[in-house]
Amino acid sequence: MSGDIYHDIAQAYAAAAEKAPGLKSRFAGAGFDPATVTSLADLSRLPVMTKEELLKIQRDDPPFGGFLAADLKDVGRIYVSPGPIFEPALPGVGGHGLDLLFKAAEVGSGDIILNTWMYHLVPAGLLFDEAAQAAGATVIPGGVGNTELQAQIIVETGVTAICASTAFFLTLADKVIETYGRDAWTVKTAFLGGEMGDWMSKRRRIEADYDVATWATYATADLGLVAYEDEGEGYVVHPDRVVQICDPVSGVMVPHGEPGEVVVTARDATWPMIRFGTGDSAFALESNADGSVSRISALQGRVGAAVKVREIFVYPRVIEDVVIATPGAKAAQAIVTREDDRDRISISLLLEEGADASAARTAAADAFQLHSRIRADAVRIVAELPENADLMVNRKDG
Incomplete structure (x- = not known):
């Protein structure tokens, strides 16, 4: 990623902090000076802000929590997301990247x-x-x-x-x-x-x-476009976004290819989304030299939707991949249990009439291992699955 974007972020967020007391308070609480940002490492010193934190900040200081770095007269619209969270619509072109x-x-x-x-x-x-x-x-x-x-x-x-x-x-x-x-x-x-x-x-x-x-596109109300499909695998990241894949607890970037929370910083700071945790999980398909992500996978689910199996987090998205890769598969469900102090995961497959059950079991097992990096303990053909059944069921604690 070009250093120019970090120069722009440094200038934009230093100026924004002088106009937005909530943002200034966030920076001060973290001992973070945006003006010193010259790299991804510098940016990563700021703790990730979650949507839940933004909601609390807005409730304490409505409507924008002191984060609006623009004059209210310049706000063309105010959007309302569940919570409610208020998002100001500021001048932009192209549907904010869409x-x-x-x-x-x-x-x-x-x-x-x-x-x-x-x-x-x-x-x-x-x-x-x-x-x-x-x-x-x-x-x-x-x-x-x-x-x-x-x-x-x-x-x-x-x-x-x-x-x-x-x-x-x-x-x-x-x-x-x-x-x-x-x-x-x-x-x-x-x-x-x-x-x-x-x-x-x-x-x-x-x-x-x-x-x-x-x-399809990956966009949020807070950020507009984050990434979009371009006939390649997954989503290519918007050039005005710095995307990181981070551990949802520590906020530290995870190794390339491992799933984590999508954390985004926008180049523009009029609505200052810097190190914003989206709550969505994905992994990096392609990364820039500095470790920021240039292409992300399809979303694996919401952070917290994964089930840890033998020290590996398995996301619902993996079961979608199993269905796609299995000839004749209509639907699938993974069930996680714990038996004799060992995590076990079995896959239930619902097949179309006339499908080759043996070939389906093999394809499903191979696809699951490819996308999750662990082996399924069993692949079973079932006569039915509940309509809109959960892709993953965790019975470890049941």
């Missing part, structure tokens, strides 16, 4: 995008709207609901791309095909929001069933 996703997908001029994300309280709707327009596309601000009307809109305007949750995309696609026929389906690109469960395998099925390319 336009990079549209450009990577080659969606822009000539495309008509139906944006079904919410346009009130949370930032998703407006950020995707701004980003799509910055990329040159035409946007229909659909918001959520009104399935029949939105299906009619898709057909009559010739929508070519949809921004939606995975579940609502499926609802809309099925409604169009059911009402108007398969030939009326003009959508070629879907920008989907993540969900719990076997999301990646669901995306592969969506691509095959509806003849679309699916894309």
Whole structure:
């Protein structure tokens, strides 16, 4: 990573601390002088701030906890995330970086995008709207609901791309095909929001069933875009973000390739997110020379969602990878137990009718070992799994 970004961070956050008393207090409490930052090591001297800490700070000093390093008159919108946590929307271009996703997908001029994300309280709707327009596309601000009307809109305007949750995309696609026929389906690109469960395998099925390319981004309300898909593995990090993968307890960076909490510092400091712990877990796929991350894996889950098995943290995402890699697999679940003072993990596989059970067991075991770095004690074929079953069940303490 270029030293220029640390120079910019040093200048921006030193100036921000003079305008934002909450930020200044955070720095003083940690004995941290942002003006001295010249490297990732310097930046890492500041303890990670969690979302829970930000929430408490805002409750003690509403609405922004003394962290706003700009005049209130310059705040165009105030978003409200669950908590509630207040996030100021300050001037920016391209939906605070989300336009990079549209450009990577080659969606822009000539495309008509139906944006079904919410346009009130949370930032998703407006950020995707701004980003799509910055990329040159035409946007229909659909918001959520009104399935029949939105299906009619898709057909009559010739929508070519949809921004939606995975579940609502499926609802809309099925409604169009059911009402108007398969030939009326003009959508070629879907920008989907993540969900719990076997999301990646669901995306592969969506691509095959509806003849679309699916894309995703990793963004938060606090930071805007953090990273985005670009046809490579995982997500490429936004050039104006310093991303670290850290131990969620100590805040120290973990070795390359090991999972930990995604910790982000934004170059811009008007809303000063510096060493901010997202609460999400991932691992570095590619790193810069200084150890900061240039490409992150798909999210493994929320910090705390992992189960420690034989000194290795296993994340729900690993079970998604098992489903993707196993021919004929519809779903899977891992169950962790402790027997005779030893951690045991077994995988239950739900297969499609006619699937080769022996080949599925082998593929699932190999995929689990590849992605978790430990062996499964057993792989079992089951007749059913509960709908929306947890990917991992921890029975060690049961």
